[in-house]
Amino acid sequence: MLQVLLTVSLIAGYCEQVMGFHERMLVENLLEHYHPGLRPVVENSSQPTSVNISLRLVQIFEMDVKKQVIITSVWLKQAWYDPVLRWDKSQYGWIDEISLSPDDVWVPDTVLLNNAETSKMGKPVGMSNPLLVTSHGTVRWLAPIILKSSCKLSVRYFPFDEQFCRLKFVSWTYSKSGLLLEPEETEILQNYTESGEWYLEKVYALRSTSKATHTNTENKSAVTYVIHIRRKVFYYFVYLITPCMVTSFMTLILFTLPPESGERMVVGITILLSLTVFYLLASTHIPETSEVVCH
Ligand SMILES: *[C@@H]1O[C@H](CO)[C@@H](O)[C@H](O)[C@H]1NC(C)=O
Ligand SMILES: *[C@@H]1O[C@H](CO)[C@@H](O)[C@H](O)[C@H]1NC(C)=O
């Protein structure tokens, strides 16, 4: 009996050592003297921390012309190098990668500057997702997020319009000498789900320095992703343009009717009524804005 108990406890102890022990030791040792408020300094503190940022567009959910807002689903990846989060693999059972909570380590305070979501105001994007840290000190922070951002839409050429929507990411507190956002060259459109309303022409990144007039965002490193989309016209062609042309053509037929038949009045009123009904229907498909009123 005693022998069995001993064996069981030995096996349990061995499993514990192999499966949980090294990881716990590693996390405890890494975070023991870690201060999440200090940015990682690679060479000396006059060098900015460089954060690679990359965005993959997954889907365009909605475009609200009235509110001038676009809702997109994106995967945002941020990667940087933190020399404090390094370890010797051989001392920790060859663990090469661990997952840490963003509350425990330093994370860049990247915010979406043209954010239109009230619940996310001023909060860094992807705040609650865990980070992956490798033994070389590379930290990767991947966040699948829904972004609601403001986008100035122009419907002057509706339904033949093109839109350029910007997603501007900027570090909220660090200036350019503290944190540098570097757009990474990646496949931006892998696994993109085509929208029923928009053709996606292109997504590209622009690197810039924030020149916002309010002092807080001045001289900050910023990366802007531009989403270039074009409206799919076929729907509007079938439901808007064709009926409109047919009704207008009917008006011409009116003049070919002989005056003696006495039906001119009836046909004329019918056309007027059908135009009114058509206009009621059409207005539900036309962007609601007064800036440019479609004629
Ligand atoms: C920091 O590094 C830069 C370039 O590597 C160097 O010019 C500068 O003197 C260094 N500063 C200190 C305080 O070591
Ligand atoms: C950031 O990007 C540069 C250039 O693409 C690359 O050399 C570097 O390893 C990247 N850094 C991290 C932490 O991924």
Ligand SMILES: *[C@@H]1O[C@H](CO)[C@@H](O)[C@H](O)[C@H]1NC(C)=O
């Ligand atoms: C993208 O789609 C391909 C197949 O269509 C799949 O193999 C791949 O894992 C997907 N990538 C991501 C990041 O979801």
Ligand SMILES: *[C@@H]1O[C@H](CO)[C@@H](O)[C@H](O)[C@H]1NC(C)=O
């Ligand atoms: C931003 O940079 C410009 C020129 O480089 C400088 O004149 C200005 O004072 C800086 N603004 C802040 C808030 O640091």
